[in-house]
Amino acid sequence: xxxxxxxxxxxxxxxxxxxxxxxxxxxxxxxxxxxxxxxxxxxxxxxxxxxxx
Numbered sequence: 001x002x003x004x005x006x007x008x009x010x011x012x013x014x015x016x017x018x019x020x021x022x023x024x025x026x027x028x029x030x031x032x033x034x035x036x037x038x039x040x041x042x043x044x045x046x047x048x049x050x051x052x053x
Contacts, residue, residue, distance in 0.1 A: 001026075017045035 003011075008022070015025045020042065031039035 018043050
Protein backbone atom coordinates (compact mmCIF):
# COMPACT_ATOMS: atom_id res chain seq x y z
CA UNK A 1 0.00 0.00 0.00
CA UNK A 2 1.35 3.42 -0.86
CA UNK A 3 0.95 6.18 1.68
CA UNK A 4 2.37 9.69 1.66
CA UNK A 5 5.52 9.92 3.81
CA UNK A 6 3.95 12.53 6.09
CA UNK A 7 0.95 10.30 6.75
CA UNK A 8 3.18 7.29 7.39
CA UNK A 9 5.26 9.25 9.89
CA UNK A 10 2.15 10.56 11.66
CA UNK A 11 0.66 7.06 11.93
CA UNK A 12 3.96 5.66 13.23
CA UNK A 13 4.13 8.38 15.88
CA UNK A 14 0.49 7.95 16.93
CA UNK A 15 0.84 4.17 17.06
CA UNK A 16 3.99 4.43 19.19
CA UNK A 17 2.22 6.86 21.55
CA UNK A 18 -0.58 4.28 21.89
CA UNK A 19 1.99 1.55 22.62
CA UNK A 20 1.29 -0.11 19.28
CA UNK A 21 2.76 -0.18 15.78
CA UNK A 22 1.68 0.58 12.21
CA UNK A 23 1.01 -3.05 11.38
CA UNK A 24 -1.36 -3.60 14.32
CA UNK A 25 -3.18 -0.33 13.65
CA UNK A 26 -3.55 -1.09 9.94
CA UNK A 27 -4.88 -4.59 10.58
CA UNK A 28 -7.39 -3.29 13.13
CA UNK A 29 -8.59 -0.60 10.73
CA UNK A 30 -9.02 -3.09 7.87
CA UNK A 31 -10.92 -5.52 10.10
CA UNK A 32 -13.19 -2.74 11.38
CA UNK A 33 -13.81 -1.40 7.86
CA UNK A 34 -14.67 -4.89 6.60
CA UNK A 35 -17.12 -5.32 9.47
CA UNK A 36 -15.47 -8.44 10.82
CA UNK A 37 -17.07 -9.80 14.01
CA UNK A 38 -15.44 -8.37 17.11
CA UNK A 39 -13.47 -5.76 15.17
CA UNK A 40 -13.20 -2.27 16.61
CA UNK A 41 -11.29 0.87 15.83
CA UNK A 42 -7.81 0.96 17.35
CA UNK A 43 -7.22 3.27 20.27
CA UNK A 44 -5.58 6.57 19.39
CA UNK A 45 -3.38 8.61 21.70
CA UNK A 46 -5.59 11.01 23.60
CA UNK A 47 -8.70 8.83 23.13
CA UNK A 48 -8.24 7.13 26.47
CA UNK A 49 -10.83 8.26 28.94
CA UNK A 50 -9.56 9.84 32.14
CA UNK A 51 -9.85 7.70 35.27
CA UNK A 52 -13.19 7.99 37.13
CA UNK A 53 -13.05 10.00 40.33
